[in-house]
Amino acid sequence: MTIIEHALYGGASVYKFDQKLFWWGMLIGLFPDIPPLLFAMYKVGAKKGLQHFTWKAISEDIPESVYKLYDVTHSFVTVIIVSFILYFVARSLTILVIPWTLHILCDIPFHDSRFSTRFLYPLTNLHIHGYSQRNHRWIHIVNGFVIVSIYIWLLK
Ligand SMILES: [Zn+2]
Numbered sequence: 001m002t003i004i005e006h007a008l009y010g011g012a013s014v015y016k017f018d019q020k021l022f023w024w025g026m027l028i029g030l031f032p033d034i035p036p037l038l039f040a041m042y043k044v045g046a047k048k049g050l051q052h053f054t055w056k057a058i059s060e061d062i063p064e065s066v067y068k069l070y071d072v073t074h075s076f077v078t079v080i081i082v083s084f085i086l087y088f089v090a091r092s093l094t095i096l097v098i099p100w101t102l103h104i105l106c107d108i109p110f111h112d113s114r115f116s117t118r119f120l121y122p123l124t125n126l127h128i129h130g131y132s133q134r135n136h137r138w139i140h141i142v143n144g145f146v147i148v149s150i151y152i153w154l155l156k
Helices: 003-015 019-044 046-053 064-073 076-089 091-110 138-155
Strands: none
Touching: 003 019, 003 091, 003 138, 019 046, 019 064, 019 091, 076 091
């Protein structure tokens, strides 16, 4: 799933609760991919890191530490911890864990290889070998249809 698709799902997931949070929903919807992307760009260079994370050119140079950060931002354990912190610090923003949760749920069936979503990390490395968008382009067509349908429903 592309970063734009994640953002659109994220914005849609909070729109009915509070329209003012739409842009925050979009931002949080793409957030789980940003820290590991920036860290990869720092470790192997901007071009190589960006190509790796957009699956245009998989790089063997990406260090394991990038994947560990990826595992942390794609874990329900992290989401639960952040939810508790938000609940006690800024309760009205707790709703923003919905786009984050949705991001992880969307990644579980559509990532493979080392990008397979270890959704309970660090408790376990449990993951599935999903249908990656790299090898299954039809996923974008289905996603586009679903996203357009959701936004037609939201905006009518
Ligand atoms: Zn992701």
